[in-house]
Amino acid sequence: MGTVQKPDSFSYQIPRGLIEERLPGAIPEKSRARLLDGRALPPGVEFDAFSQTFEIKSYGKISLPFDVLLIVPTRSGTTGSFSLTIGKP
Secondary structure (H helix, E strand, O other): OOOOOOOOOEEEEOOHHHHHHHOOOEOHHHOEEEEOOOOOOOOOEEEEOOOOEEEEOOHHHOOOOEEEEEEEEEOOOOEEEEEEEEOOO
């Protein structure tokens, strides 16, 4: 992806085809991510909706794996969601 990563950090990009396969008509760039229980992502974890990328900045300080709920609006005006597990690469 062209970015230099620190040894204790990594990023994960959700394949666009995965979102479109699970949620026809999805608008991925307007999605948001939360923990599966509804809480905000832990400190040190960021989600960029435009690129569909999670960035884990210091996984030594974050309990891995953790479950994420991706909430995605669709062109029909509904909202869909699915869960992912983020773990150490």
